[in-house]
Amino acid sequence: MSTFPTTRLRRLRRSRALRDLVRETTLSLDDLVQPLFVAPEALPNDRLPPLARVTVDGAVRECEDLLRAGVKAVILFGIPEEKDDEGSGAWIENGIVQQALRALRPRFPELLLLTDVCLCEYTSHGHCGVLHGDEVDNDASLELIARTAVSHVDAGADAVCPSDMMDGRVAAIRAELPETPIVAYSAKYASSFYGPFREAAGSAPSFGDRRGYQMDPGNVREALRECELDIAEGADVIMVKPALPYLDVVRAVRDRFELPLAAYNVSGEYAMVKAAAAAGDLDERTAALESLTAIRRAGADIVITYWAKELAPFL
Numbered sequence: 001m002s003t004f005p006t007t008r009l010r011r012l013r014r015s016r017a018l019r020d021l022v023r024e025t026t027l028s029l030d031d032l033v034q035p036l037f038v039a040p041e042a043l044p045n046d047r048l049p050p051l052a053r054v055t056v057d058g059a060v061r062e063c064e065d066l067l068r069a070g071v072k073a074v075i076l077f078g079i080p081e082e083k084d085d086e087g088s089g090a091w092i093e094n095g096i097v098q099q100a101l102r103a104l105r106p107r108f109p110e111l112l113l114l115t116d117v118c119l120c121e122y123t124s125h126g127h128c129g130v131l132h133g134d135e136v137d138n139d140a141s142l143e144l145i146a147r148t149a150v151s152h153v154d155a156g157a158d159a160v161c162p163s164d165m166m167d168g169r170v171a172a173i174r175a176e177l178p179e180t181p182i183v184a185y186s187a188k189y190a191s192s193f194y195g196p197f198r199e200a201a202g203s204a205p206s207f208g209d210r211r212g213y214q215m216d217p218g219n220v221r222e223a224l225r226e227c228e229l230d231i232a233e234g235a236d237v238i239m240v241k242p243a244l245p246y247l248d249v250v251r252a253v254r255d256r257f258e259l260p261l262a263a264y265n266v267s268g269e270y271a272m273v274k275a276a277a278a279a280g281d282l283d284e285r286t287a288a289l290e291s292l293t294a295i296r297r298a299g300a301d302i303v304i305t306y307w308a309k310e311l312a313p314f315l
């Protein structure tokens with residue numbers, strides 16, 4: 001192997017065109033998914049605009065904007081009018097996500113409509129499944145989660161994304177929906193980076209926390225087991241969430257499995273850059289592009305990010 005002075009790696013960094021030519025990882029709107037929070041009443045968010053709640057009409061206007069900007073996929077979250085112990089707002093015919101899907105589907109045939117499938121926005125206690133005493137009852141939750149997924153597909157969803165972290169949920173959904181792509185939140189960690197999301201989705205647990213079903217931040221081998229199980233149960237895409245503090249997990253999953261891999265650049269990651277930019281500590285756009293490129297470089301094919309719309313003009 002030749003070394004300096006024969007080898008000079010700076011030769012390929014000399015101009016923008018050269019750097020563009022040899023770049024290993026690129027970022028494209030094809031790979032980005034914008035989250036959208038649909039609720040009976042709008043709730044603007046001045047500091048973190050993509051974490052606002054929109055009505056069904058607002059979602060229609062937002063999707064027009066997104067498509068015009070070049071964003072091709074959204075993932076819908078719903079905030080119901082009323083919550084109950086079972087989270088029935090998640091699957092009822094006239095649920096908020098179902099209403100949004102029925103409004104969006106015929107208007108935007110080219111827009112990919114993904115839906116988050118969970119009960120936590122809909123349960124009065126804020127946990128991701130039904131309770132048995134103070135515990136989330138895994139097996140009793142599966143039927144309700146599958147029912148939610150079916151109702152989303154009936155209303156027009158292209159793909160369903162179970163985020164509850166119950167064991168066996170992918171199999172339960174797959175049994176009901178043999179034809180629908182399942183994007184499984186396979187390695188979803190019990191993370192402190194979900195803060196702004198919980199505000200937007202109104203899904204903070206009323207007691208306890210989610211460490212009994214979401215993953216421990218210290219584990220990576222367990223993430224591989226979670227992915228392996230979801231694949232065996234019929235997942236089409238696997239996901240790591242959050243993204244930036246877990247790039248080693250993204251890389252480990254990428255190296256082990258052949259399926260398309262998504263990573264969720266979560267609200268806390270977004271908010272940190274926004275806050276640093278607002279304080280004048282860094283440039284938001286370049287920091288955001290660098291963050292998303294890093295997530296792709298770690299091995300993610302798909303990135304769910306609050307920046308999709310804002311960055312669209314620069315991609």
Ligand SMILES: [Zn+2]
Nearest residue numbers: 118120128164
């Ligand atoms: Zn949940």
